[in-house]
Amino acid sequence: xxxxxxxxxxxxxxxxxxxxxxxxxxxxxxxxxxxxxxxxxxxxxxxxxxxxxxxxxxxxxxxxxxxxxxxxxxxxxxxxxxxxxxxxxxxxxxxxxxxxxxxxxxxxxxxxxxxxxxxxxxxxxxxxxxxxxxxxxxxxxxxxxxxxxxxxxxxxxxxxxxxx
Numbered sequence: 368x369x370x371x372x373x374x375x376x377x378x379x380x381x382x383x384x385x386x387x388x389x390x391x392x393x394x395x396x397x398x399x400x401x402x403x404x405x406x407x408x409x410x411x412x413x414x415x416x417x418x419x420x421x422x423x424x425x426x427x428x429x430x431x432x433x434x435x436x437x438x439x440x441x442x443x444x445x446x447x448x449x450x451x452x453x454x455x456x457x458x459x460x461x462x463x464x465x466x467x468x469x470x471x472x473x474x475x476x477x478x479x480x481x482x483x484x485x486x487x488x489x490x491x492x493x494x495x496x497x498x499x500x501x502x503x504x505x506x507x508x509x510x511x512x513x514x515x516x517x518x519x520x521x522x523x524x525x526x527x528x529x530x531x
Contacts, residue, residue, distance in 0.1 A: 369394050373402045376459075377415040384422040386466040389480075393420070396481055400488040403516045408496040414457040416495065418464070418488065426465035441468045442487040444494035462491035482522045489516050 368381045371394065380397055387393060397418060423439035431437045433445070446460040464487055473483035493509055500506035514524045 371398065373398055374405060375414075376401065376405065379415070379417040380420065381417070382420045383425065384420060384466050386422070386470075387420040390484070392481065393484075396485055397488060399520060400485045401492060403520050404489045404492040406519065407512050407516055408493060408498075414459050416459045416492070417461045418491075419461060420464050420466065423465045423467040426463060426468070429463060439465050439468050441465055441472060442491045444491040446495050446497070459492075459495040462488065462495065464488070464491070476525075478523075478525070483525075485520060485522060486513065486517060486525050489513055 368379065370377060370379050372378065378397060378401060380394060382388065382393070390396065401416065426443065427437065427439040429443055430440050433443070441464065443463045444460060445463070447458040464484065469483055469487060470480055473480045476483070490509075490513060493512060498505070498509045498512070500509050510526050514526065517524065
């Protein structure tokens, strides 16, 4: 487990699946992704975010238990509800990422694991900020923010029709 700060935001990362260790730059990637996402949606100062890097099996259990979908997914976000803890230290919530799904998607699209992981961290962060994609209007707005943030990081538009 690692803890670091980006612009007065505490970030906890927990690697629960050894497969993630092939990404030696994971904490640097998290810092860059969260920092870039914060340029579009700044949380309250002195907030906290947790990222859990796990396996498809663990993600499937979380997705089944919390979303009633008995399958793995690439990323889940769990925004913090208004609890006493959140009132003392604004905890934005948790982002969970599943290695096998993310790796498979990156391979299918012909993009790097690092770029796809960065995109999904930004996607998860925006969910913690209250954005969603339940309808076309929401999806277009969220995608536009993601594209803009990724562009600042030098990462190609993942939604482009010609994106591999």
